[in-house]
Amino acid sequence: MNSIGATAMRAAAFITGEDFWRGIVAIIGFLLFWEVGSRSEAWFGFAFPWISQIPSPTAVAQEMLRLIQEPSFWVSAYLSTLRVFEGFFAAMLIGIPLGLAMAVSRTFYGITFPVFEVLRPIPPLAWVPASIIFWPTQELSIAFVTFLGAFFTIVINVIGGAQSIDVRYFQAARSMGSSTWDIFRRIILPGVLPSIVVGATVGVGITWAVVVAAEMISGGGSAGSMGGAAGGGLGFFIWNSYVGGSYTQIVAGMIGIGIAGYMSSAILRKVGELMTPWLAED
């Protein structure tokens, strides 16, 4: 199968397609509306409600061009990425085995699931104060809250994925002489993999949402933010811009987070596709 050729063909079909151009026109229209709206007071002497408060896209673009040459911005991005990475991997590392154990053992499920279900509805951000008290460093408390963001989603997906494996696969494997371990390794694990991919992709998105908020709450204000090991990050960067009154920087930071979040999901989706080749659609 010529997958590179097929990808190129699909890309070509996409660019010439109607949907693509409709999307382009929509985005240009949106940016134009935003630009005119935010500059309306200067241009027409009329302040457009709400939008006139927001810096214009061209100003934001200029600010972004400046920021990407600024090492401190990259340090912020790096710190946030690191926290997402830590929290996300901890969630995978603990969540996948836990979810599998819960799916496989009825006893274990009976013991852990009620506790899990009591804790699950608590939004990760509600954990921030408690987390600051629990953990010795600010860095650890942010990482913990980030971890919670992905953890519950991953566990729920693993359990659901394992439970939805068709019973006929177990019956067939059992008939063909598979041991319990074989069934775990050759039926349950691959059967759950697509759900793990979904859980991870959704989970990493939540992780970004949580890390930004946690940085705003705990990273700013305290002494830890003063260039030390703790604090900083894109969330803190936005908060700091707000405190400093640099509105263009706020919007630029928001866009930076959006790009980072999108890239994380895209990478995970790609990795997921490579791990589940039987689900490929072409």
Added chain:
Amino acid sequence: MSVQPLPAAGPARMPSAHLAVQTPAVRKGGVRIVDAVKIYGAQDAGILAVDHCTFDVPPGEITVIVGPSGCGKTTLLNAIAGFHSLSSGSIHLDDEMLCGRGKLKAEPGPDRIVVFQNGALFPWKTNIDNIAFGPIMQGRMSRAEAYDKARDMMADAGLRGIEQNYPGEISSGVRRRVEIVRALMNNPKILLLDEPYRALDSLTKSVMHEALLEIFYKNRVTIFFITHDLEEAIFLGHRVVIMTTRPCKPKKILDIDIPHPRDYSVLTTKRFREFMDETAAAVHEEAIKAFAAGEKER
């Protein structure tokens, strides 16, 4: 999901006479079902699915079970395969008791392989991985041997060229053939087929029937075949067991004396029509009962 073109099936290979002769001296895979009862739910308030069912599946032959959907045929198959227990009665495979007094659930094993209604190839394994799975699991062959055997069997069944495809990439008719090959790799004494061609269109079905017969003539493995299609039953079966609607028990057992090897020309013969005439009324009667009882499609 795209559909892989069928690998060159070649000219329709008629089951040749010499194949039919090489039957092993001792035929295996005879199943004896004695007084089997299955009640779902509580013993007193449960639903009676199988009602004192007694019949034989002769070794080395094709026995087809015909009955309305949801009549309890699959319950019987599950009991033979060891997926579910009986409430009472016993099932024997050759001289071995699979389940009976004191042990109401049989152990699943490679001597009885099920080909499932909607197929149960592992979607995450390529076709050849699926086919090589059984012998490796049983520790009967090394990986290399299993894959060599799998390749040979696939070539034999006209499945060359799709070894590295996933089951999701091939048509459902081809998928069913892959699953039968996977089953045969386990050297089963009996194949348990649960309406394997139900989802196929009638043209594909006719191709599958001849392919199944061809496999049967080569291997002489006992086949227990469930269907609700009477024509299919008479065409394939040495023996046709017509079941009553739930609770299920044999209503009529016929030995189809149309000589094997058979091919599709059998369908137009007078003898075939006679069997159809003889059984159609009985099947129809049960279908009406099932309809009246509001049995849902399962």
